[in-house]
Amino acid sequence: MEKSHTVFILSGPSGVGKTTVWDEIRSNHSDRVEKIVTTTTRAPRPGETDGVHYYFLSKTEFEAEILSGNMIEYALVHGNYYGSSAGELDRIVSHAKSPVYIVDPQGMAHLKPELMRRGYRVSTVFLLPPSIDELKNRLRGRGTEDEGALNIRLANALVEMEEKDFYDHQIENDCLENAVAKVSAVMFARS
Ligand code: ADP
Numbered sequence: 573m574e575k576s577h578t579v580f581i582l583s584g585p586s587g588v589g590k591t592t593v594w595d596e597i598r599s600n601h602s603d604r605v606e607k608i609v610t611t612t613t614r615a616p617r618p619g620e621t622d623g624v625h626y627y628f629l630s631k632t633e634f635e636a637e638i639l640s641g642n643m644i645e646y647a648l649v650h651g652n653y654y655g656s657s658a659g660e661l662d663r664i665v666s667h668a669k670s671p672v673y674i675v676d677p678q679g680m681a682h683l684k685p686e687l688m689r690r691g692y693r694v695s696t697v698f699l700l701p702p703s704i705d706e707l708k709n710r711l712r713g714r715g716t717e718d719e720g721a722l723n724i725r726l727a728n729a730l731v732e733m734e735e736k737d738f739y740d741h742q743i744e745n746d747c748l749e750n751a752v753a754k755v756s757a758v759m760f761a762r763s
Pocket of ligand 1: 584585586587588589590591592593710711713714745746747748749751
């Protein structure tokens with residue numbers, strides 16, 4: 573198996589800008605990096621496409637993947653499985669690209685050791701908000717949560733920030749352009 577491409581993990585608290593930074597990088601470098609698509613047993617929502625938003629499997633199919641050792645990591649959330657498969661990683665590497673995981677800090681804790689156990693080189697980036705107040709503004713500005721959910725996310729963010737020292741790189745997402753340049757520098761340092 574070809575494992576020469578580094579696998580990147582981009583993490584940080586919810587609302588810090590992981591998706592925004594990734595969208596910028598992908599739009600300029602889609603020939604070199606590709607996001608890992610998650611596999612799930614939850615039903616597709618209107619507008620969601622298999623293989624684009626998620627890979628949709630039945631519970632039986634997902635459990636067969638677990639038993640065959642094909643799930644790198646997975647979790648059962650509200651009765652549905654979510655996880656990432658070794659097949660997805662191999663698909664991206666076989667196109668001579670570097671796979672990128674965009675995960676919350678909890679996800680990284682399982683992922684990095686498992687990827688290393690499977691022989692991959694792993695590089696991890698933690699995106700930092702300029703301040704907790706600014707993180708709150710971004711979550712509020714995104715408009716995806718009500719006030720109760722927002723306070724839970726912020727409380728989680730404070731705990732998640734404690735994880736930052738376990739990452740190879742900590743990059744502040746203050747000015748978007750600078751953050752994109754710094755994350756890109758990490759991803760494309762060797763090529
Ligand atoms: P995450 O994927 O980490 O949960 P998002 O990418 O959804 O975060 O970003 C959360 C909100 O913050 C979005 O509304 C986005 O437009 C905004 N945002 C992201 N990066 C910046 C930045 N550097 N400056 C200001 N706002 C930003």
